[in-house]
Amino acid sequence: xxxxxxxxxxxxxxxxxxxxxxxxxxxxxxxxxxxxxxxxxxxxxxxxxxxxxxxxxxxxxxxxxxxxxxxxxxxxxxxxxxxxxxxxxxxxxxxxxxxxxxxxxxxxxxxxxxxxxxxxxxxxxxxxxxxxxxxxxxxxxxxxxxxxxxxxxxxxxxxxxxxxxxxxxxxxxxxxxxxxxxxxxxxxxxxxxxxxxxxxxxxxxxxxxxxxxxxxxxxxxxxxxxxxxxxxxxxxxxxxxxxxxxxxxxxxxxxxxxxxxxxxxx
Amino acid sequence: xxxxxxxxxxxxxxxxxxxxxxxxxxxxxxxxxxxxxxxxxxxxxxxxxxxxxxxxxxxxxxxxxxxxxxxxxxxxxxxxxxxxxxxxxxxxxxxxxxxxxxxxxxxxxxxxxxxxxxxxxxxxxxxxxxxxxxxxxxxxxxxxxxxxxxxxxxxxxxxxxxxxxxxxxxxxxxxxxxxxxxxxxxxxxxxxxxxxxxxxxxxxxxxxxxxxxxxxxxxxxxxxxxxxxxxxxxxxxxxxxxxxxxxxxxxxxxxxxxxxxxxxxxxxxxxxxxxxxxxxxxxxxxxxxxxxxxxxxxxxxxxxxxxxxxxxxxxxxxxxx
Numbered sequence: 001x002x003x004x005x006x007x008x009x010x011x012x013x014x015x016x017x018x019x020x021x022x023x024x025x026x027x028x029x030x031x032x033x034x035x036x037x038x039x040x041x042x043x044x045x046x047x048x049x050x051x052x053x054x055x056x057x058x059x060x061x062x063x064x065x066x067x068x069x070x071x072x073x074x075x076x077x078x079x080x081x082x083x084x085x086x087x088x089x090x091x092x093x094x095x096x097x098x099x100x101x102x103x104x105x106x107x108x109x110x111x112x113x114x115x116x117x118x119x120x121x122x123x124x125x126x127x128x129x130x131x132x133x134x135x136x137x138x139x140x141x142x143x144x145x146x147x148x149x150x151x152x153x154x155x156x157x158x159x160x161x162x163x164x165x166x167x168x169x170x171x172x173x174x175x176x177x178x179x180x181x182x183x184x185x186x187x188x189x190x191x192x193x194x195x196x197x198x199x200x201x202x203x204x205x206x207x208x209x210x211x212x213x214x215x216x217x218x219x220x221x222x223x224x225x226x227x228x229x230x231x232x233x234x235x236x237x238x239x240x241x242x243x244x245x246x247x248x249x250x251x252x253x254x255x256x257x258x259x260x261x262x263x264x265x266x
Numbered sequence: 267x268x269x270x271x272x273x274x275x276x277x278x279x280x281x282x283x284x285x286x287x288x289x290x291x292x293x294x295x296x297x298x299x300x301x302x303x304x305x306x307x308x309x310x311x312x313x314x315x316x317x318x319x320x321x322x323x324x325x326x327x328x329x330x331x332x333x334x335x336x337x338x339x340x341x342x343x344x345x346x347x348x349x350x351x352x353x354x355x356x357x358x359x360x361x362x363x364x365x366x367x368x369x370x371x372x373x374x375x376x377x378x379x380x381x382x383x384x385x386x387x388x389x390x391x392x393x394x395x396x397x398x399x400x401x402x403x404x405x406x407x408x409x410x411x412x413x414x415x416x417x418x419x420x421x422x423x424x425x426x427x428x429x430x431x432x433x434x435x436x437x438x439x440x441x442x443x444x445x446x447x448x449x450x451x452x453x454x455x456x457x458x459x460x461x462x463x464x465x466x467x468x469x470x471x472x473x474x475x476x477x478x479x480x481x482x483x484x485x486x487x488x489x490x491x492x493x494x495x496x497x498x499x500x501x502x503x504x505x506x507x508x509x510x511x512x513x514x515x516x517x518x519x520x521x522x523x524x525x526x527x528x529x530x531x532x533x534x535x536x537x538x539x540x541x542x543x544x545x546x547x548x549x550x551x552x553x554x555x556x557x558x559x560x561x562x563x564x565x566x567x568x569x570x571x572x573x574x575x576x577x578x579x580x581x582x583x584x585x586x587x
Binding site for chain 2 (some may be wrong): 055057074075076077079080081083085087089091092100101104105155
């Protein structure tokens, strides 16, 4: 499907104590089914705001967002979100955290055994069989994030939304999870939108990189199509001239065209 | 000599800095109620502590352990000993207030048979404590039954909170005893009126803490609920209740403290059976040593209630966090 997610003339303003704050303006974006999109930009450019709009957690001040030609009017399980800080419920085990989502989505149609099977499968997908019965505070940050991904995937969402999912992790764990995520997306063919500030992550994972201008009143600056064949291997790509070019293009956008000028008292 | 010098040198920056903190920590972690009856071993502990002090820097683990136990036990025991010492000295010359020894003897007699019954106005101290506890339990239970759900509602609805918060602010500073006449009027009997004052004084902390807890549920968890589009029932049972539980437990702890304070005063006014009434009765009998015993008993029971709730809170939140 060519026009799976449509973002049309979307703007977002917030009412603050100092008056209206324009976070986003004139956002137009069409996402194909199965596509992997990265949203990149300096902090404060509203990339998370855009993600929340697609999730339906906030509603746009102007414009409209569509999923399969239906308006996005609120949050829902067909648009699963992997939150920046994993947001697992600390009083539930990893299994129960995922089960809560599975039960919500499939509980009306399927029996308990099948629901448990789905939960176990999702946890298996992120390689956490051994930690299934553990509580979130008993596992590492990387594992928590994987449970968060498992929870999102278990719902078999139409769109997977990820808000800097690996931002808080160390470089090695992040690389491993990126590789895992690529495999998972390969298998599940999930349409994915990921907010990131990591240039390598964006180039490695995405089909298209949406680069945003600096806020306030941020909008889409450029869209870079990454035509690297899949499956992608970070070691091979490290010397690939086109990979290096893509990387350079993003860096150029971020540090030349959108160089973060210290604002004169915004 | 060299060791002493070394110690002094060292002492200038580190142990001086460290020692008060450890004493403080010991005082906090050592629960005074538990160490109350062990007055004798304190001397030994003290000796151990003195002996092991120079060895601390060499840190043999066993003496380290003994020293830390000593540090934990010594300050509260010392505090008790000083208190009783002052009491002893103050009452040495006689007078209307009995000394510690007289009180101890009276307590021995009293606790030899705590559960006797010679008619409604002469019962053992055990019965008096139990009937006070029963009133607290009933009043407090009703307060929890009403206050916790009400707190949830106020926490969830800004409109209702704005509506009811001024009323709560107005009524909360009122002494629960001011409600006693109303209770007597409504219930026509002393016993439920006392229970009712407990209800009144317990309910405020429960409402306030629960409502505050509901308002402070992290937005992340609520976002999870929104993305999953959970039913209101699931939101309450899986997200709100576990997240608010620590606040509820704080409310319960605060209100049981107040309830135990209030019951003594309420029973003094209503009479019947109960520790508060017993204090007043012994005052009328001029048995001052019994009043002092009652003060200790009330203190210990209050402390035990509080400790039990802290323990419960630890257990519940450990399971849920």
